[in-house]
Amino acid sequence: MTAAPPDAEALHHHHRRRMGGRDPHEVHRVATPLELLFDLTFVTAFSLAAAQFAHLLAEGHIGAALAGFGFATFAICWAWINFTWFSSAYDTDDWIFRVVTMVQMTGVLVLATGLPRMFASVEHGVHLDNSVIVLGYVIMRVAMIFQWLRAAKQDPRRRAACMTYAMAISIAQIGWIVQIFLNFSLAVSAVLALILFFVELAGPIIAEKKNGGTPWHAHHVAERYSLFAIIALGEGVVGTLATLSAAVEDQGWTIDAALVCVAGTGLTFGMWWIFYVLPSAAVLHAHRERAFVWGYAQIVIVAAIAATGAGLHVAAYFIAHTAHLSPMATLLTVAIPVGIYLFAIYALYYYLVRSFDALHIWLLLGTAAVMGLAIGAALAGFGMAVCLVILTFAPVVTVVGYEVKGYRHQVAAIAPEPHQARPGT
Secondary structure, three states: OOOOOHHHHHOOOOOOOOOOOOOOOOOOOOOOHHHHHHHHHHHHHHHHHHHHHHHHHHOOOHHHHHHHHHHHHHHHHHHHHHHHHHHHHHOOOOHHHHHHHHHHHHHHHHHHHOHHHHHHHHHHOOOOOOHHHHHHHHHHHHHHHHHHHHHHHHOHHHHHHHHHHHHHHHHHHHHHHHHHHHOOOHHHHHHHHHHHHHHHHHHHHHHHOOOOOOOOOHHHHHHHHHHHHHHHHHHHHHHHHHHHHHHHHHHOOOHHHHHHHHHHHHHHHHHHHHHOOOOHHHHHHHOHHHHHHHHHHHHHHHHHHHHHHHHHHHHHHHHOOOOOOOHHHHHHHHHHHHHHHHHHHHHHHHHHHOOOOOHHHHHHHHHHHHHHHHHHHHHOOOOHHHHHHHHHHHHHHHHHHHHHHHHHHHHHHHOOOHHHOOOOO
16 A cells, blocks of 8 residues: 555644645635634633623613623624634644644633623722633633744744734733733723723734735635624524523413514524625635724624624513513613614625615615614514514515625625636635
């Protein structure tokens, strides 16, 4: 039997490999099993954040709920983003990369355990207690800095970009640690957090301008974000289950219980459908410079998805008669994040294709009419189940509009120019 070629042998072991950067035009690049395993840790993080958010909303602590959820969502999304863009560019899948990823997964779980304490500190309004969250980030970022330094050493052509990433991550992390030990008031902590958020967001922008940036793969990154959105959509399923359970416990298996099930599932499914309307992979492949706005906008989209699931959980509290909110306020905990999600999708779609479609105006007006009808039903005293069913049709307007006519505009808008075509892409 002849010996297998070296490249074939490499597929069957995970020995140390040189981190020279992946091919950004590699065909059939998909998420790896390790990336999918890494994503599982974020299921717990989103679950805890959504549960805390729903609890504060149901108690009527709106300001604390929004502040805590905003901080938590950014922390969760940013931890995922740090790993995802690096792995898209430098995933060697050798034993070193795998072990370091395991360390990062540990950091995510530590971060998740700190979310209840952070929400409680915001609720009580004394100071921002993000100490456990920062500890989780320290674990993740020690591993992340190691990865970037390894890439800088083994990929000389992109050393400047890799070193910039390592420095930006280090500076931001030092800032978060200092914030813990100086124990500022909640107001001062909020200001410092905004400054550190800016440092976090600016780091990748500066790094990617160094010698052409890193070799991330457009189609791979787009797929990874779609999988991340599905994790957030899982909160919609959890919220639906909570609402259904509350309806069944309160009234038994009635028409309202069935409507709640249809509403939660339909709303989650509609939001999922719309997410894939975005031509992210094709546009980012042709216009890599649009990745920053696209990537950062995804934080808003994912946050809105998770908030919708939390809103469904608030509806469960309302049905169980444990929420300190009116029917209108309860409905708005679902309607507002759905509205933010739809607006963000439309805005990001326009940013990607850079082409206006008049159909979008009618679709947005139709969506606003559906949401207005749901709010009107709540004001008129209809049951929560009926109001949620009406709200379910908000994303349906866009789904139908795209599938009937809108797709033609997208096909025309993203059609590559003859000089842009590349073999195998």
